[in-house]
Amino acid sequence: MSANLSAIFYLISGILFILALRGLSSPETSRQGNYFGIAGMLISIIVTFLTVGNFGTGFIYVLIFLVIGGSVGAYIAFRIPMTAMPELVAGFHSLVGLAAVFVAISAFLKPEVFNLGTVGNIKLASLIEMSLGASIGAITFSGSIIAFLKLRGIMSGAPITFKGQHLLNLILGLTTIFLIYYLCATQSSNIFWSIVAISFLIGILLIIPIGGADMPVVISMLNSYSGWAAAGIGFTLENTALIITGALVGSSGAILSYIMCKGMNRSFFNVILGGWGASEQSSISKNNEQKPVKNGNADDAAFLMKNASSVIIVPGYGMAVAQAQHALREMVDALKKNGVKVSYAIHPVAGRMPGHMNVLLAEANVPYDEVFELEEINNDFANCDVAYVIGANDVTNPVAKSDPQSPIFGMPVLDVEKSKSVLFVKRSLSPGYAGIDNDLFYRDNTLMLFADAKKMTEEIVKSL
Amino acid sequence: MEIDPFIFRLSIFILSIFVGYYVVWSVTPSLHTPLMSVTNAISSVIIVGAIIATLSGSSEKIFETSNIFGFLAIILAAVNIFGGFLVTQRMLQMYKKKKK
Numbered sequence A: 001m002s003a004n005l006s007a008i009f010y011l012i013s014g015i016l017f018i019l020a021l022r023g024l025s026s027p028e029t030s031r032q033g034n035y036f037g038i039a040g041m042l043i044s045i046i047v048t049f050l051t052v053g054n055f056g057t058g059f060i061y062v063l064i065f066l067v068i069g070g071s072v073g074a075y076i077a078f079r080i081p082m083t084a085m086p087e088l089v090a091g092f093h094s095l096v097g098l099a100a101v102f103v104a105i106s107a108f109l110k111p112e113v114f115n116l117g118t119v120g121n122i123k124l125a126s127l128i129e130m131s132l133g134a135s136i137g138a139i140t141f142s143g144s145i146i147a148f149l150k151l152r153g154i155m156s157g158a159p160i161t162f163k164g165q166h167l168l169n170l171i172l173g174l175t176t177i178f179l180i181y182y183l184c185a186t187q188s189s190n191i192f193w194s195i196v197a198i199s200f201l202i203g204i205l206l207i208i209p210i211g212g213a214d215m216p217v218v219i220s221m222l223n224s225y226s227g228w229a230a231a232g233i234g235f236t237l238e239n240t241a242l243i244i245t246g247a248l249v250g251s252s253g254a255i256l257s258y259i260m261c262k263g264m265n266r267s268f269f270n271v272i273l274g275g276w277g278a279s280e281q282s283s284i285s286k287n288n289e290q291k292p293v294k295n296g297n298a299d300d301a302a303f304l305m306k307n308a309s310s311v312i313i314v315p316g317y318g319m320a321v322a323q324a325q326h327a328l329r330e331m332v333d334a335l336k337k338n339g340v341k342v343s344y345a346i347h348p349v350a351g352r353m354p355g356h357m358n359v360l361l362a363e364a365n366v367p368y369d370e371v372f373e374l375e376e377i378n379n380d381f382a383n384c385d386v387a388y389v390i391g392a393n394d395v396t397n398p399v400a401k402s403d404p405q406s407p408i409f410g411m412p413v414l415d416v417e418k419s420k421s422v423l424f425v426k427r428s429l430s431p432g433y434a435g436i437d438n439d440l441f442y443r444d445n446t447l448m449l450f451a452d453a454k455k456m457t458e459e460i461v462k463s464l
Numbered sequence B: 001m002e003i004d005p006f007i008f009r010l011s012i013f014i015l016s017i018f019v020g021y022y023v024v025w026s027v028t029p030s031l032h033t034p035l036m037s038v039t040n041a042i043s044s045v046i047i048v049g050a051i052i053a054t055l056s057g058s059s060e061k062i063f064e065t066s067n068i069f070g071f072l073a074i075i076l077a078a079v080n081i082f083g084g085f086l087v088t089q090r091m092l093q094m095y096k097k098k099k100k
Helices: A003-023 A026-051 A057-079 A081-108 A125-153 A165-186 A190-208 A212-237 A240-263 A266-273 A298-306 A317-321 A325-337 A356-363 A374-383 A451-464 B003-023 B031-057 B063-095
Strands: A310-315 A339-346 A371-373 A386-392 A421-424 A446-450
Touching: A003 A026, A003 A240, A003 B003, A003 B031, A026 A386, A026 B031, A026 B063, A057 B063, A081 A125, A081 A212, A081 A356, A081 B031, A081 B063, A125 A165, A125 A190, A125 A212, A190 A266, A190 A317, A190 A374, A212 A240, A212 B003, A212 B031, A240 B003, A240 B031, A298 A386, A298 A421, A298 A451, A298 B031, A310 A325, A310 A356, A310 A374, A310 B063, A317 A325, A317 A356, A317 A451, A325 A339, A325 A356, A339 A356, A339 A374, A339 A451, A356 B031, A356 B063, A371 A374, A371 B031, A421 A451, B031 B063
Parallel strands: A310 A339, A310 A386, A339 A371, A386 A421, A421 A446
Antiparallel strands: none
16 A cells, blocks of 8 residues: 555544544544444554555564454453553553554564664654653553552552652653753664663653542543654654544553643643642641531431422532432432423532532442533522532532631532532531531531431332 | 654654644543543554554564564553443443433
8 A cells, every 4th residue: 555545544533533522522423433432443453454565474474463462452341340440541551552553662673663763773853752752652551550559559549749749750850851852862772762761760650659539630641652752753753633533542552641630730841740638637626626417317308309499419529429319310210300490500520520420320220311521510509409418528618718727718619508409418527528527517417327328228219 | 854753753752742732722621531541442553553462473483472472462562452442432322411
């Protein structure tokens, strides 16, 4: 296949990938979008085979490795529980990163294959592109591994900080840039390997100071990195499909990071520099005196909700941990039979990755047109009879609106307290991720339901 | 004076960032998780580079160092392609309209 023809096909793949993302603008078109993505991938792979035109023994090996990798991927995709999506995505990011590193290494060892010159005499631009691709790929790989370990709970979610951390990162970053410059001058393979090694180290150091609560930002950020790594390799290989995809993924991840940061009212740098929740102790101490709370049971809750005309459910990650989503849907079904209007309110950072809570609810067969985002539903709390808060805490804390001293001040929160009564399912009065007390517990219209989210919801279903 | 082909690739890159920017903002927030898994899958188009790395050399030497890295990259990218698209499909299947 001629180079021009294959370039056209790579462009078509790129366009199909754009359509794949475009499809996600609504659930109806999303499945079609996914097929566009698959088609784009197929075209890219087939065109590459035809362009290379080598169908000897090597081709058989490629197919075998494709099948091996593909089966592993398919197995994981079918088995993974939806609660584990954040880990899965982090794991997948690490694979993209490592694949980028491997392709860059391969190009460095045998540049003539990619028309980049010969060993020791690689084109300057290609050298810069491949070392950037390898470096970002390596950071993505090791960073995603750390994120994966933290999300999986193998590594503690607590931020790991030490003195001079940022200085060390800065020095390593500058060293990498210097080494890339030096690589261009000498073409030495040792320097190339050092760049890869230092980048692995940077990836680790970059993610360890970031706390568990900030993981939504980290995953989005690594998503973005994996895109930039792909784009770097795309420039090296002079491949349009890769350049387009890299740019799409890179900007997608960046936008998601921005949305997540905004959901927590924190700047991107604040998250990256790490260490939230560990130092903010001041606001807790003053709230330690006993304040009266109203304590209820399942029957009270059932009675309140049955006689309401509208109920808004506010789910948080705690609901997913307790696996209460199916019980929750049963409760909602029972309420709907009683003629109660029910909707769900989702905070941008309700889950552990962007859109996570929506997937968890969808899995429990909650129709997506009953699920609303913060901006869409926040005004409805004032007209709602009962707000049922399950597994959420900080995202409902009115302190974010009233107390400039609070670490979460300015964070967009759900106006739960405006509803006539609030049912708050929680195991104890302990503070949430942010380590601050929730004012909502002590309001007159709040009824605390102290229990496991799943058990309590099941009991409510029974008494309905 | 001739324009370096790099400039054309750079133009494609910059324009794609803009396309990505507008397309991603139009993605509904409830589908942000599938968005991440699908971007994961499509970024594995890096497999193209891995295939070239493994197949472009002479046929006798299939397992040279550079080829081995290519093969490893193929496995990694294949996990991602199949895993990414399938898990996205699995999630999207769950987004159904209310049964009436």
